[in-house]
Amino acid sequence: MKWLLEQGLDLEMTKEDIGLIEQFFQELPEKALGLGVRVLLAIVVLFLGLQTIRLLRRLVEKSLARTNVDRGVAQFLDSLIKIGLTSLLLLMIAISFGLDAASVMAMLGSVGVAFALAMQGSLSNCAGGVLILLQKPFTIGDYIIEGSKGQEGTVIEIQLFYTKLRTADDVIITLPNGSLANHNITNYTTLETRRMDVTIGISYDADLKLAKEVLLGVLEREERVLQNLDKKVFVKDLADSAVLLNVRCFFLNETYWDGRAAVLEGCKLALDENGIAIPYPQLDVHMSAENS
Numbered sequence: 680m681k682w683l684l685e686q687g688l689d690l691e692m693t694k695e696d697i698g699l700i701e702q703f704f705q706e707l708p709e710k711a712l713g714l715g716v717r718v719l720l721a722i723v724v725l726f727l728g729l730q731t732i733r734l735l736r737r738l739v740e741k742s743l744a745r746t747n748v749d750r751g752v753a754q755f756l757d758s759l760i761k762i763g764l765t766s767l768l769l770l771m772i773a774i775s776f777g778l779d780a781a782s783v784m785a786m787l788g789s790v791g792v793a794f795a796l797a798m799q800g801s802l803s804n805c806a807g808g809v810l811i812l813l814q815k816p817f818t819i820g821d822y823i824i825e826g827s828k829g830q831e832g833t834v835i836e837i838q839l840f841y842t843k844l845r846t847a848d849d850v851i852i853t854l855p856n857g858s859l860a861n862h863n864i865t866n867y868t869t870l871e872t873r874r875m876d877v878t879i880g881i882s883y884d885a886d887l888k889l890a891k892e893v894l895l896g897v898l899e900r901e902e903r904v905l906q907n908l909d910k911k912v913f914v915k916d917l918a919d920s921a922v923l924l925n926v927r928c929f930f931l932n933e934t935y936w937d938g939r940a941a942v943l944e945g946c947k948l949a950l951d952e953n954g955i956a957i958p959y960p961q962l963d964v965h966m967s968a969e970n971s
Contacts, residue, residue: 721772728768736760754819755812758839804840807860811837816864822932825854826863847936872905873935875928879946880921882956887914887922890955897945898928903938905929921958 736757743753817823817834823844824831830852832844842859844852867873881890894912898904908929915925926946930938950957 717775721775724772724775725768728771729765732761732764732768735764754837755808755839762839803857804855807856807858808837808839808842810860811842811856816859817866817868821866821868823867824865825859826865827858830854867935868932871932872908872929873932875926875930875935875939875942877926877939877943877946878915879924879926879950880918880957881924881950882958883922885922885955889953890924890950893949893953893955894924894926894946897942897949898926901928901938901942901945903930903934903941905931 739760740753740757743756811817819834819837821834822832823834830844830846832846832850832852834842835845835851836843837856840856841853842856844854846852879894881887891912895910898910898912899906904910905928910928912924912926914922916923926942928942947957
């Protein structure tokens with residue numbers, strides 16, 4: 680009797696399970712249609728939201744351009760708006776699928792703490808970007824050398840986490856803002872002019888006064904040299920194999936590299952024309968004969 684009751688109970692439970700399965704398949708088309716509609720609406724909302732964010736970014740960019748805001752600040756705000764509004768849009772879409780807003784916020788808080796611990800370097804870069812924009816050690820278009828690895832170039836972009844430099848040989852270098860904010864930065868573009876100091880060695884047998892006159896004449900003939908600023912040639916050091924002369928002059932920032940190359944070439948040609956040698960490093964070895 681007990682066995683029959685158990686079998687009858689099992690049979691009854693099986694019928695209930697079958698009924699639930701039949702009900703599930705009966706409601707499946709309706710639920711699938713509802714889910715498909717919600718997914719389609721989510722895609723539409725995502726598309727329209729991204730377009731709206733793009734439009735808002737353009738409006739903000741134009742507004743900042745009319746107020747003559749620094750380009751670095753404009754790029755930083757654009758990155759911040761893009762990340763913030765895109766995150767808010769994705770949160771709204773997630774809530775529309777039935778996720779509880781409080782649960783989502785609590786989950787995001789927990790994820791945020793874990794993310795912050797794991798991404799300390801990125802947060803440092805973000806803070807460094809803010810410091811760079813506030814303190815302005817450099818701006819877009821400045822030629823800088825960073826102190827950690829000595830990399831240099833023209834600043835072309837200041838983003839939320841990174842700054843991009845274009846080198847003289849047309850290579851893009853991406854540097855973390857945290858490193859830039861925590862190391863020395865040499866900015867060659869803050870002032871309108873830039874001084875050139877190059878060292879040229881001449882032979883000890885050469886006429887020193889003539890060599891100085893020849894090199895100074897090169898500076899006076901070069902049109903890119905700023906003639907109203909200090910320009911001179913003086914003895915820098917008496918080295919082992921040569922008398923080292925320092926050639927000093929000033930250029931405008933935009934003409935520095937071309938002017939420097941022209942002055943170096945002119946100095947070499949002028950010294951050759953006047954018979955003034957630029958010696959190679961030499962080592963004199965004296966040998967004495969020993970009596971056997």
